[in-house]
Amino acid sequence: MIVIEETLFFSPHQDDETLSMGSAIIEHVEKSDTHVILCTDGSKSIIRKVLDDGGSCSYHIKDVHKYSLSESDFSKNRDEEFKDSCKAMGVKENNIHIENNRAHDGELSKDKAREIILKYLEKHPDAKVKTVTPYKALGIHEDHRALGEAALELYKEGKIKDLRFYVEPYDYNDFKKVNPNVRVWKVLSSQEEKLLNAMDAYKKWNPENGNYAIGYHSVKSHFDELKSNKIQYVHAP
Ligand SMILES: [Zn+2]
Ligand SMILES: [Zn+2]
Numbered sequence: 001m002i003v004i005e006e007t008l009f010f011s012p013h014q015d016d017e018t019l020s021m022g023s024a025i026i027e028h029v030e031k032s033d034t035h036v037i038l039c040t041d042g043s044k045s046i047i048r049k050v051l052d053d054g055g056s057c058s059y060h061i062k063d064v065h066k067y068s069l070s071e072s073d074f075s076k077n078r079d080e081e082f083k084d085s086c087k088a089m090g091v092k093e094n095n096i097h098i099e100n101n102r103a104h105d106g107e108l109s110k111d112k113a114r115e116i117i118l119k120y121l122e123k124h125p126d127a128k129v130k131t132v133t134p135y136k137a138l139g140i141h142e143d144h145r146a147l148g149e150a151a152l153e154l155y156k157e158g159k160i161k162d163l164r165f166y167v168e169p170y171d172y173n174d175f176k177k178v179n180p181n182v183r184v185w186k187v188l189s190s191q192e193e194k195l196l197n198a199m200d201a202y203k204k205w206n207p208e209n210g211n212y213a214i215g216y217h218s219v220k221s222h223f224d225e226l227k228s229n230k231i232q233y234v235h236a237p
Contacts, residue, residue, distance in 0.1 A: 004123035006127035008120050010151070012043045012108060012143040012194070014082035015215040018198045019222050020132055021164045022089060023189040025230045026198075029090040033081040035124070037085050037097040039116050040143055043075040044105035047218045059216065060205050065205055075105075081215050084201035089194055108143040113150035121159060129155075133235065134167040137178040145170075155237050167233040170222045175233075182235050187199075199223055 007028045011017035017025060017036050024119025029036045051055075069077065079098050086096045100118070103112050123129065133146025148165060155163040167175045167184060176184070176188045189195045202223065216223055 004214075007032045007034045007118075008124060008127045008129050009036045010113075010117060010120075010129070010131040011035070011036060011038050011082075012132060012141065012147050012148055013040055013105065014038060014078040015085075015202055015219065016132060016144070018085045018195075018202065018215075019083070019170070019219070020232065021130060022195050022198050022226075023140050023187045023230065024088045024130060024164075024166065025031045025086075025091065025186070026189070026191050026194045026233070028128075032128070033095070034091055035095040035097060035120065035127075036081055036091050036098055037116065037120055038079070038102060038129055039099055039113060039147060040103045040105050040108050041075040042078040042105050043071045045074070045078075045218050048074045050217060051212055053212075057217065059213065059220065063205075063207075067212060069212075075172075077210060077212055078214050080210075081202050081204070084204075085198040088197040088201055092201065093099045103143070106143060106213050108146045110146045110153070111167070113147045114154065117150055117154055117161070121154070122224045126161060128162040128164070129160045130164050130166065133167050133175070134170060135165075135175070135179050135182060137165075139171070139174065152237055164226045164235045165237065166220075167235065169229070170219075170225060170233055172233050184233050184235045187234055189232075192230055195230055196227065199227060207213045 132144045154160045205213040206210040
């Protein structure tokens, strides 16, 4: 019997999968049945207001921000960026999951994160699980922490058999300072082109067609850093 390896990537927000786990996703798509699961709706980003404030930004200097989106439309647009980015990394359409039971942005609790992870483990009990680290400095986003802690708990209970945590590259220096004893290793991107295309999905600016480059507006410097230094950081539980 041929056993196909399965891998589940859990992303707190639209863009975390690419910024913090993109190289790993690209690598795993090649060798396993790889799923990416989005765990919040990303609706609370300040960028919703920024897109409607009449100002401009360094990104598209000839245009002003005059785009008023409801929270749910904003969230839908972010979902499209997420899906396009996953597709660019080679994830099959059916393996890109906008979880129905996802949390509102900023409200992902450890219990909710457990529920979501368990739901996917039910279908894929032997899958390797990847998500963002629960260990970080004071600046950690609570949605990230909740997801990491839920995964760690499930690992300790034996429900996750193989777990890896990804450190957000933009927080790596801070992480090392606060967690000097956690052994972190680096993953280099083997297919830079795919990673760049995945990042581009968050940079699409075409308001007439509903593309607002929300990911890029919200964390431009994180995208720019990853572009110039395509390294990601992993540790074991
Ligand atoms: Zn995030
Ligand atoms: Zn702008």
